[in-house]
Amino acid sequence: MLRRRLGAYKGVVTLVAGRGPLSTDPAGRFAPPIPAGAVYIEPHPRRVQAVLGGRIVIDTEGALLVHRQGHPLSYAFPADTVGGLPSEPEPEAPGFVHVAWDAVDTWLEEGRELVHYPPNPYHRIDCRPTRRRLRVSVAGTKLVDTDDTVIVFETALAPRLYVDPALVRTDLLRRSETSSYCNYKGFATYWSAGEVDDVAWSYPDPPPESLPIKGFLSFDAARADVTAELPG
Secondary structure (H helix, E strand, O other): OOEEOHHHOOOOOOOOOOOOOOOOOOOOOOOOOOOOOOEEEEEEOOOEEEEEOOEEEEEEOOEEEEEEOOOOOEEEEEHHHOOOOOOEEOOOOOOEEEOOHHHOOEEEEOOEEEOOOOOOOOOOEEEEEEOOOEEEEEOOEEEEEEOOEEEEEEOOOOOEEEEOHHHEOHHHEEEEEEEEEEOOOEEEEEEEEOOEEEEEEEEOOOOHHHHHHEOOEEEOOOOOEEEEOOOO
16 A cells, blocks of 8 residues: 655645745745735636535535635635535635535546645646756665756745656666655655665656656655755
C-alpha cells in the first residue's frame, strides 16, 4: 500500500499560503499595508458538484472561494444548495456555508474530480526548457550532472529544476511507497536511492499545464546533495 506524504501536498498554495500576498511571509508587499487577518472572498462561476453515496448532493454555479490566512482554499455555498449536509456559516458571507471536505465521497469541478482542496484560480505553472545546471549526488554517488533541464515556475513557490530520466542514473533509484497529490501536477511517484528514502519525485500523468515535466525527476535538497542553478 502506498503511503501518503502528508507534508508534500505541493499544490497547497493560495493567496494566503506559501509566499502568497495574504500569507504570513509574502514575496511582495502592499502599499499601504492591508489589515492582518484579511479574508478575500470572490465569486466562483464554475460548476461545483458533490457526490455522496452515488448521489449528487450539491450542484451549483453559485459557490464562492474563500481565501483565509492559515486555512486551505475553500468553497462557500448558498445555504439552500447543500441540503441536509453538515455545514457551518461563513461569517464573511451571510447566507453562505462551508461543507467539510470529507462530508461527501467525491468533489467535482466542471467534471474534474478533486483531491484535498479546490483548484486555485491564481495558481500558475510555467515549465520552461533551460540550460541551468543540475548536479545531484547521494552518499557520494553521482546521480545527475547536466544542463539539459526544465525549470518550473509555480505561483508562490521557489523555482525547481526537473530532468529527463534518460539523464539520471535511474539504475540507482527504486520506487518508494510514498505518494502525494498536487491539483496542478497530479499524483507524484517517489524514488529512493541506497539507504536514503524519497530523494526524488516525478509526475507520471500530469494535467495539461504540466505536461512538459511528465515523467521528469526533481530532487529533494534535504535528502540528497543537490546543486541547482536557480534564480537568486
